[in-house]
Amino acid sequence: MRRRWAALALLFLLSAPALAPSLDSPITVVVDAGHGGHDPGAVVAGVEEKDIVLDIALRIFELSRASPIQVVLTRSTDRYVDLKERVRFAERVGAVLYISVHANYVSDPRVRGIEVYVDDTRPPSDPSWRLAEAVLGALVAETKARNRGVRTQKLYLRHTDLPAVLVEVGYLSNPKERSLLLTPSYRERLARAILEGILEFLGFPGGL
Numbered sequence: 001m002r003r004r005w006a007a008l009a010l011l012f013l014l015s016a017p018a019l020a021p022s023l024d025s026p027i028t029v030v031v032d033a034g035h036g037g038h039d040p041g042a043v044v045a046g047v048e049e050k051d052i053v054l055d056i057a058l059r060i061f062e063l064s065r066a067s068p069i070q071v072v073l074t075r076s077t078d079r080y081v082d083l084k085e086r087v088r089f090a091e092r093v094g095a096v097l098y099i100s101v102h103a104n105y106v107s108d109p110r111v112r113g114i115e116v117y118v119d120d121t122r123p124p125s126d127p128s129w130r131l132a133e134a135v136l137g138a139l140v141a142e143t144k145a146r147n148r149g150v151r152t153q154k155l156y157l158r159h160t161d162l163p164a165v166l167v168e169v170g171y172l173s174n175p176k177e178r179s180l181l182l183t184p185s186y187r188e189r190l191a192r193a194i195l196e197g198i199l200e201f202l203g204f205p206g207g208l
């Protein structure tokens with residue numbers, strides 16, 4: 001029950017901008033900062049994935065104010081939200097798509113680059129693949145990072161029918177990429193690129 005109230009409070013807090021009457025921006029997109037709270041995600045050299053991706057999500061939200069779409073976040077603070085709840089939230093606010101932002105880790109420190117995941121239950125005709133290509137293309141164009149492609153995996157994104165992708169913006173385990181991810185101007189570029197990829201997918205040419 002407590003959880004339910006917490007979820008309702010979260011919904012109220014986070015969806016307030018989406019519920020504001022606005023004829024200019026009827027299109028709502030949900031951006032999810034992965035992990036949060038007790039779940040730090042990848043931790044390398046004291047850097048926690050949950051903090052990096054929250055910062056990027058907040059930047060996407062800020063940048064979206066100058067865009068034709070409305071971005072709603074699943075979390076705007078360091079808190080954990082149940083995974084299924086994240087996609088249900090996206091459906092409740094009437095989002096047209098869902099993007100989860102993550103940073104990667106692998107034991108080999110030489111591995112670096114950006115990859116975008118689609119759940120392995122999605123058929124080839126699913127728009128998530130096109131969304132993944134649009135976001136990955138924008139990210140690689142903006143950052144010149146290594147393009148590790150669109151990939152597929154078993155993901156909690158299967159709990160929604162919305163177009164949904166999981167973006168891995170870089171490897172915390174790669175020293176060079178970790179230092180980039182710790183640089184605010186680089187995170188701003190990642191945020192801008194993700195938003196541009198979303199806009200391209202939605203048919204807003206020219207982006208920001």
Ligand SMILES: [Zn+2]
Pocket residue numbers: 034035041042049102103
């Ligand atoms: Zn993650």
